[in-house]
Amino acid sequence: MLEGGKITSKQMILLLFTSRMITWIAFLFVIFAPPGNQDVWIDCLMALPLQLLLALPFYFLAKRFDKQSFFEYTTAILGKPGKGIGILYILFLIHMSALSIAQFSIFLTTVLMDITPPLFFKITLLILSAFAAYKGIESLGRFTELVAPIGMIVVLGVVLALVKDMDPKEFLPFLESGLFPSFFTGLYIFSTNIELIMMAVLLPFLNHRGKLNTVYIGFPILLVVFLFTLTATVIALFGYDLAKTMTFPFYSAIRTISLGNIIERVESIFVAAWLLGLYVKMALYLYVTVLGISQIFRLKVYRPLLLPLVSLIVPVSTLLGKNIVEMNEFTSFEIYPWYALNFIFIIPFFLLLTAIVRRKGEYRP
Amino acid sequence: MKVIAVILVFTVIALIQTPDLVRKKQWRELVVSSLLLTLGFILSFLQVIGIELPNPNKGVEAVVRFFTS
Numbered sequence: 001m002l003e004g005g006k007i008t009s010k011q012m013i014l015l016l017f018t019s020r021m022i023t024w025i026a027f028l029f030v031i032f033a034p035p036g037n038q039d040v041w042i043d044c045l046m047a048l049p050l051q052l053l054l055a056l057p058f059y060f061l062a063k064r065f066d067k068q069s070f071f072e073y074t075t076a077i078l079g080k081p082g083k084g085i086g087i088l089y090i091l092f093l094i095h096m097s098a099l100s101i102a103q104f105s106i107f108l109t110t111v112l113m114d115i116t117p118p119l120f121f122k123i124t125l126l127i128l129s130a131f132a133a134y135k136g137i138e139s140l141g142r143f144t145e146l147v148a149p150i151g152m153i154v155v156l157g158v159v160l161a162l163v164k165d166m167d168p169k170e171f172l173p174f175l176e177s178g179l180f181p182s183f184f185t186g187l188y189i190f191s192t193n194i195e196l197i198m199m200a201v202l203l204p205f206l207n208h209r210g211k212l213n214t215v216y217i218g219f220p221i222l223l224v225v226f227l228f229t230l231t232a233t234v235i236a237l238f239g240y241d242l243a244k245t246m247t248f249p250f251y252s253a254i255r256t257i258s259l260g261n262i263i264e265r266v267e268s269i270f271v272a273a274w275l276l277g278l279y280v281k282m283a284l285y286l287y288v289t290v291l292g293i294s295q296i297f298r299l300k301v302y303r304p305l306l307l308p309l310v311s312l313i314v315p316v317s318t319l320l321g322k323n324i325v326e327m328n329e330f331t332s333f334e335i336y337p338w339y340a341l342n343f344i345f346i347i348p349f350f351l352l353l354t355a356i357v358r359r360k361g362e363y364r365p
Numbered sequence: 366m367k368v369i370a371v372i373l374v375f376t377v378i379a380l381i382q383t384p385d386l387v388r389k390k391q392w393r394e395l396v397v398s399s400l401l402l403t404l405g406f407i408l409s410f411l412q413v414i415g416i417e418l419p420n421p422n423k424g425v426e427a428v429v430r431f432f433t434s
Contacts, residue, residue: 095421299394304386307378308398311405315412319420330422338429 009211011141035181046186057348064361070200102321132283166236191337
């Protein structure tokens with residue numbers, strides 16, 4: 001048995017939510033996506049129905065194979081070639097971990113500590129996260145239950161402190177370029193949501209199997225509510241034209257906080273909360289990757305793989321994160337969705353079709 | 366100097382990992398972890414001695430642009 005721990009549905013929702021939210025708080029990519037005017041907050045709401053619809057392959061696969069994780073049922077469905085699919089996903093996860101850690105070090109070196117070498121942040125954070133992943137999923141879940149509310153309170157506090165400076169007129173005119181561009185950006189938001197793969201891997205560790213629906217619906221709702229809050233705050237505060245010139249829109253919003261000339265420069269508190277969330281995110285990524293590798297190669301333990309994986313992620317992330325312009329080009333709506341959608345929609349969809357045709361697993365409603 | 370540091374770090378990781386796996390006779394684990402470690406070592410070493418490696422993002426971008434345009 002690789003992992004004997006169990007987590008509750010609440011811990012799992014918070015784990016996935018924290019992991020996704022951290023990137024969006026730092027880089028609010030939605031701002032640059034079409035329709036490219038003040039309607040971008042509609043895109044965030046559009047992401048909810050799309051997510052519920054397009055994540056269905058993962059849902060039905062989890063229903064069919066309720067004791068197995070994603071990496072195990074690919075082999076159960078496809079036989080030997082299933083291992084190839086698994087290795088493809090491992091490479092994708094390593095790429096995404098390296099990208100996240102590169103984004104993190106660029107954010108920190110740009111806004112706070114511009115003399116510290118980025119390698120220092122990468123190595124220290126990854127070693128600490130590897131320790132969290134070493135302790136297993138249960139302690140990670142409990143730790144998230146502690147950390148996620150702190151992050152939420154900080155973000156909500158920031159939004160409340162900014163309410164007096166907001167101008168609702170910035171949202172007008174409403175639906176200037178119709179609803180179709182918003183649909184496309186909803187797809188883009190869905191495609192950034194690679195935590196769905198983590199969900200498919202972690203679902204066997206859910207303590208009550210019936211809570212699958214809670215996770216499936218609760219996670220996107222929480223995510224969309226927060227993303228909507230962030231985007232609406234930035235747009236109401238700066239207006240769209242100013243916001244799209246910023247690299248870190250939400251961080252710039254926090255810097256403008258000033259309550260009666262007493263409470264000012266609160267961004268350090270925000271960055272502290274953000275780092276806690278990032279720690280959870282990297283621990284989750286490392287955990288899922290090593291668990292996947294162990295399940296594909298049928299290893300008995302996953303812990304000895306953590307340090308070698310860290311030693312692989314660090315050089316890859318130095319390759320990816322040379323400068324912020326190149327990285328933002330990759331994560332933009334033109335490139336990224338076509339890459340990530342293969343992994344979070346197309347491959348699971350064909351896996352589900354194959355499972356139905358070959359009558360693998362049994363459907364338990 | 367940097368080269369020595371990289372070699373030192375990877376040696377330390379290998380020394381932490383390997384004895385335990387050999388003692389418990391977990392050969393599959395040993396093979397997979399040394400594979401990861403070797404890949405990491407090659408990538409770090411090439412970067413440290415100053416060889417420009419291609420950025421994987423560029424490859425993905427090229428493929429996506431080929432299919433979408």
